Amino acid sequence: MVKSNRTEYAVNSKVAPDSSVIHxxxxxxxxxxxxxxxxxxxxxxxxxxxxVGGESTLGNFMSDAVLSEARKKYPQIDFTIPSPNGGLRNDLPLGAITLSNVFELMPFENELIVFELKGTAVQGLLDYIARSEGQPVGGLTMKIEAGKAEEVMINGQPFDTAKNYHVLTSDYIAGGADGITCFKNPVAVQVLGLKIRDALIMYIKENQEKGKKINSKLDGRMSNDKS
Known part of the structure; x- marks a missing residue:
């Protein structure tokens, strides 16, 4: 090499379309x-x-959908927290739901994983949910009072710190998203080979095949005394 040149090309609205690139x-x-x-x-x-009150229709939909699909692979799952609120990227419209809508909602390649956690670790997760004023959950109901988790029910039973629980979550949350540390020392781990996005697609398609529309509502699974 005896010589080199460097030129910057601004990419903006002033750049004319290149027919060869389009072709x-x-x-x-x-x-x-x-x-x-x-x-x-x-x-x-x-x-x-x-x-609204610590929950959203989108969070409820995602949680219920992934829990339904994951339990087909691992029925022992007690509850799920599949994504933090910040991971819910786009709303779903009234009417037709397209593949594009699901990709816009979940553009990431997040995997679903089941962690068997001691009750003390689950308490740490509940504390995080309470501090953040509510997160998407399924199979779990609780009240947030003065920033603390109260009246917690898991899979229809009162929460017991002496028990172990099978918690479905994403590799993103398990890796420490939002400062969550309770998944660091699990009793056991089960990788399902199922992405969140794929679970959502399967759930929507299955409901369509049954002639059912997706009908997500606020059901009081998460109440917050600040709302």
Whole structure:
């Protein structure tokens, strides 16, 4: 090499479309659009991440969907916290739910994992949920009073710190998201080979095959005295 040049090209609205580039990617775009516009099922209401009393219809939908699909692989699951509130990226519309909608909701490749935790570790998780004023959960109900978890019911039974629980969560949360540390020393771990996004797709499709619309509601599983 005897000489080199460096030039910066600004990419903005002033750049004219390059027909050769468009010609190259257009077939792939059309194929991708046809896949992403595939209708998986239908919703009876808009499903949003708006928090009310510590829960949201989107958080309830995601939690119930992944819990339903994961229990087919591992029936012993007691409850789930599949994602923090910040991981719920997009609302689901009223009416048709497309594959694109699900990718927009869950663009990450997060895996679902079951952790068997001691009751003391679960208490730490409940404390986190209470401090953060509510998180998406399924199989769990609780009240948040003065920043503490009260009247906790897991899988229909009162929470007992002397028991072990099988908790379904994501590799993201288990890895310490939002400063969560209770998954560091589990009794046992079971990797399901199931991504959150795939579980959502399967759940929506199965309901569609049964002629059912997705109908997520606020059901009081999480109440907050600040709301």
């Amino acid at each position: 190259t990617y257009l077939p792939y775009k059309l194929k991708l659009d046809s896949q992403m516009n595939q209708i998986l099922g239908y919703s009876a209401n808009e499903i949003t991440k708006k928090m």
